[in-house]
Amino acid sequence: MKLSSIGEFGFIKRISETFNQKLPEGIVGIGDDCAVIPIDKNSCLLVTTDMLVEDVHFMKEKISPFELGYKSLAVNLSDIAGMGGKPESAYISIAIPSETEVEWLDEFYEGVHNLANSEKILLLGGDTTKSPDKLVINFTMLGKAKPDCIKYRSTAKVNDIICVTDYVGDSGGGLMILLGDLEMNSDSSYLVQRHHKPHPQIQEGMWLASKPEVHAMMDISDGIDSDIQRIMESSGCGALIELNKLPISPALRRVSAKYNWDPLEISASGGEDYCLLVTVEPDAYENLASEFKSKFNRELTNIGVIKDKDYGLQYIKNGIKAQLKKHGYDHFV
Amino acid sequence: MKLSSIGEFGFIKRISETFNQKLPEGIVGIGDDCAVIPIDKNSCLLVTTDMLVEDVHFMKEKISPFELGYKSLAVNLSDIAGMGGKPESAYISIAIPSETEVEWLDEFYEGVHNLANSEKILLLGGDTTKSPDKLVINFTMLGKAKPDCIKYRSTAKVNDIICVTDYVGDSGGGLMILLGDLEMNSDSSYLVQRHHKPHPQIQEGMWLASKPEVHAMMDISDGIDSDIQRIMESSGCGALIELNKLPISPALRRVSAKYNWDPLEISASGGEDYCLLVTVEPDAYENLASEFKSKFNRELTNIGVIKDKDYGLQYIKNGIKAQLKKHGYDHFV
Structure with missing residues (x-):
């Protein structure tokens, strides 16, 4: 069966049914903007992740590297905002075609830093790897919220x-x-x-x-x-x-x-x-x-x-x- | 300047220098297996993320989807293990070529579940998107450790x-x-x-x-x-x-x-x-x-x-x- 026959949301439904089995009390898994994990009486951890793929989510010739870095972080911050949380730290994985110029990447990271600094987000980790073809960017974002304000x-x-x-x-x-x-x-x-x-x-x-x-x-x-x-x-x-x-x-x-x-x-x-x-x-x-x-x-x-x-x-x-x-x-x- | 002229570790050094500026006390950013974020006196959050790209990290015709799912989770668990932490929850982003069979994906997720169940890892979130060409998998893994046991x-x-x-x-x-x-x-x-x-x-x-x-x-x-x-x-x-x-x-x-x-x-x-x-x-x-x-x-x-x-x-x-x-x-x- 081809993926196109069940669609993106059909596929997410299919996997989330198995993923969400037997979650401990208070934990929210797949199905909302973020996962929610209680930390203590006064706070929950919010976690979200988003993957951006060249020629699916963006065209490299249509967006500056600065804007792409900015937007990649912004869409993840938006998921935390969608549940009422305060975003705190970000983790960037990036698969980079070999011919990419270091200067292009510097500008990309400047865009990330620009938004991170203005929103006081810490950039704490990531993974860099080669891509045979397309640029792929994955951000994971951690945030916090009060349990009764989610x-x-x-x-x-x-x-x-x-x-x-x-x-x-x-x-x-x-x-x-x-x-x-x-x-x-x-x-x-x-x-x-x-x-x-x-x-x-x-x-x-x-x-x-x-x-x-x-x-x-x-x-x-x-x-x-x-x-x-x-x-x-x-x-x-x-x-x-x-x-x-x-x-x-x-x-x-x-x-x-x-x-x-x-x-x-x-x-x-x-x-x-x-x-x-x-x-x-x-x-x-x-x-x-x-x-x-x-x-x-x-x-x-x-x-x-x-x-x-x-x-x-x-x-x-x-x-x-x-x-x-x-x-x-x-x-x- | 081409990326190949500074290499993967040169590039990581280049970005980590800007990333690790002014981190609050107790927080460890890029440069180790995981980021470390203090939660309270007795525990720290460990965060790691890894991207696997088809034809760079794996060849689809050489590994079964079950094994690929298993391994994608395993390499992230290993990063938590590398700092002495207990892995707790995983977040999977996946960019999928349109011609992928749903059955292939089912088997992939079975491999993920197999290891997740045996190590008691919760699968709490992710992102699914189209890929124009290669399969790309990104796992983010959260774990915990006592501050003096990292x-x-x-x-x-x-x-x-x-x-x-x-x-x-x-x-x-x-x-x-x-x-x-x-x-x-x-x-x-x-x-x-x-x-x-x-x-x-x-x-x-x-x-x-x-x-x-x-x-x-x-x-x-x-x-x-x-x-x-x-x-x-x-x-x-x-x-x-x-x-x-x-x-x-x-x-x-x-x-x-x-x-x-x-x-x-x-x-x-x-x-x-x-x-x-x-x-x-x-x-x-x-x-x-x-x-x-x-x-x-x-x-x-x-x-x-x-x-x-x-x-x-x-x-x-x-x-x-x-x-x-x-x-x-x-x-x-």
Whole structure:
């Protein structure tokens, strides 16, 4: 049987069923942004790992080594942020084609250091090896969180407001500009920057995780369309997403108009936004959003509502039921 | 500047100098088998990560998926063993070519589970992604150790006896059989098994680490010739290795005689033995070796002595100075 016949998430489900057997009390394994291991009464260790492969996750000729180093760390920080943790130390494995210039690698590590320094992350280990062909980067990230301030994918409740913590779709738009070799101006540069230098929402994650009215949380890596399904599966619920409510940046609107793209489509399924997808107790949403706004100077945007399981996943656009053309990314399909 | 001009260890030195700046007290970063992070008075977290790349570390047609899964975990357990720790949880990232059969992956994970179950390791996370070409596997392993029972590469002392905890060279011999497509009999099968299913010396490592007379320790992954140089660099010392003292298995002796190989050469530079390289207070060696023998039913073999830094690394064979033809593996040279 080919891997493509069960898909990435089918495969993860297949292995996680055996992996998650008989875990000791309090330990959370595969199935969320991070594994959770209790340390003591007041703290848990969070662990996440992400592999980036040349020509799958990035194209070496489209991203500077500095940005690639920065982004490789950022996507792992985002997983820790997705559960409300404080990232602490990173471990970098890298398989390097022999013809790689040392100067390219120096710049790559400068990008890693740049984000590590600003977020006070210690770089404590790694592995370097030869690659016969493609550059492969794996980061493992360790973080900490208080046990009662960790948010999971599995704790969404029916009627929760579904929110996002930033514009969505910029990264997907940036990727389309890169893939199409489109003209660079200030708008397209902004979108490409959002694709290459995502800002992991660590402070936002920690703050939201400290709020009991926040029920479920994860970071958006594969796109809302894919990631909301992770919450639905884990929480046993359905979801309604109102496409017109998706927060779209002025730059993405302008670039979409120019190239006749559908910005709603890009925002729902583009992926790599690395902001947070959150479900909130409906009565508490207004207050929380206004506190969030005054703290982070950004909207906690209501984009839909959690429904019961039978509802499945439905989209509304301009008041009527809608379907996405493209869906979130699956590696094996 | 090409990477090959500074080599793997030159490159690691280059990046570790920037990585290890300003680490908080008690934290050990790049430069040993694992990173060490204090948790509380009685325990430290050990973290290690290793990347295995198809056609660099393994050939898919020469190793079964079960063995590859087993070995991928084993080499990481060995790093924890090399510092005297108890391995606890593993995180697997894997980049998979699209044409891979699900059944192949099932067998791979069976190999991982087999060793994980016997060593009571929890498999708590990972990442699965597509690879355009080669299979790439990255394991990250977390373990624990008591702060006063961790052994480093940096603590060897002049006059220490250098020891190994098992036969060396079997894995190197097994690799030569695979690469040469040589005839399989019980001896060559044994060597190939030693190459494919290394036994991480966790109990041995924990026991040796509890002994104050053991000064420095690491696992042998790149071969004695390469790994003793890691101890020399970290401890600021030299070393004399007596090639005739290297413990060589009867199988490797017989296969070497048959194919006219030099078993001393293979044992000193073959690599992937995944037993332990240990330096011991000279007065304490006899007692320790006899205790080790009665506990593990294996020799703690004296293979040489730590010298001062100016001595460098010297080999003796049949009473006279000798040079190795091949040296330990460097990925980029």
